[in-house]
Amino acid sequence: MSMRLQREVWALDRCSGCGACVAVCSKSMLYWDREQHPLLEEREKALGLSRLKLRACEVCEKFCELSCPRLVERMPMKSHRLLSARSVGVVGSTYPNDVIQSLLVAARSADLIDGVVMLDMDPFTLEPVARVATTVDEIVSSVGMQYLWAPVLNALNEAIFELGLTRLAVVGSPCVAEGAHRLMNAQHERLWPYQRAIRLTIASFCTSLYMPDMVTELLERGKGIARQQIRGLTTSATNGTLAVALWDGTERSIPLTDVEPFTRRGCGSSWRLRARITGCG
Numbered sequence: 001m002s003m004r005l006q007r008e009v010w011a012l013d014r015c016s017g018c019g020a021c022v023a024v025c026s027k028s029m030l031y032w033d034r035e036q037h038p039l040l041e042e043r044e045k046a047l048g049l050s051r052l053k054l055r056a057c058e059v060c061e062k063f064c065e066l067s068c069p070r071l072v073e074r075m076p077m078k079s080h081r082l083l084s085a086r087s088v089g090v091v092g093s094t095y096p097n098d099v100i101q102s103l104l105v106a107a108r109s110a111d112l113i114d115g116v117v118m119l120d121m122d123p124f125t126l127e128p129v130a131r132v133a134t135t136v137d138e139i140v141s142s143v144g145m146q147y148l149w150a151p152v153l154n155a156l157n158e159a160i161f162e163l164g165l166t167r168l169a170v171v172g173s174p175c176v177a178e179g180a181h182r183l184m185n186a187q188h189e190r191l192w193p194y195q196r197a198i199r200l201t202i203a204s205f206c207t208s209l210y211m212p213d214m215v216t217e218l219l220e221r222g223k224g225i226a227r228q229q230i231r232g233l234t235t236s237a238t239n240g241t242l243a244v245a246l247w248d249g250t251e252r253s254i255p256l257t258d259v260e261p262f263t264r265r266g267c268g269s270s271w272r273l274r275a276r277i278t279g280c281g
Helices: 003-010 020-024 063-067 096-109 136-141 152-162 174-184 189-197 213-222 256-262
Strands: 044-047 050-053 115-121 128-133 168-172 198-204 230-236 241-246 251-255 275-279
Touching (some): 003 063, 020 063, 020 152, 096 136, 115 152, 174 189, 174 198, 189 198, 213 256, 251 256
Parallel strands (some): 115 168
């Protein structure tokens, strides 16, 4: 594996969980298994009666290092182009997911983008997923970021190489946006397909992202809230609470201090909850 990634990121619990390194791994050796950082697959080759461990990373170009946002100082996300937009009618919500969804629908309808790689959540199991949406209906049916972690950039290969998308929007946390920008600025021709495809990044600022077992351990077992009752999750640094919206129209507020044990260790805890839109291209 990359000793630099192991030494400077994983061993120090600095991994942001964006998924960029797994997406660009040319040997397909990295994978996720609900850990705080990617794991390295162990492969063996049979030579007669002997079995030798393959050391593929020693002859690799280490795209994982070129794409990891935690191997460089935090860089400002400078826009290549500044645009303004105005709603035809009244925007009915200021909730970040609704605002982002409206922007994506408008961009897809105008054919400015042909797909979205996004952090989403299964509305029935509350399992966070990295998802590729290619139609307006798929964008509208998404529930958006719910502050539960999934490695969003893992889905880039599906979007670019399987679906052939060339005008992508990437939606997730600020760490995901940082990973996308790091990938777009990497100086290697083998990474050009990613750089050509990503046209827009949208980051919804958060207090932190939480490991998926928070739903089972805290909400269900700790607070007695069945996952079937939960419609959505919202965090507020101002109020210091996790708001759990229920399908019956009520809401439960949980102090963020109760949620902190489930925070990804690589997350910063001082993000203010707001939306930032960064155009690339």
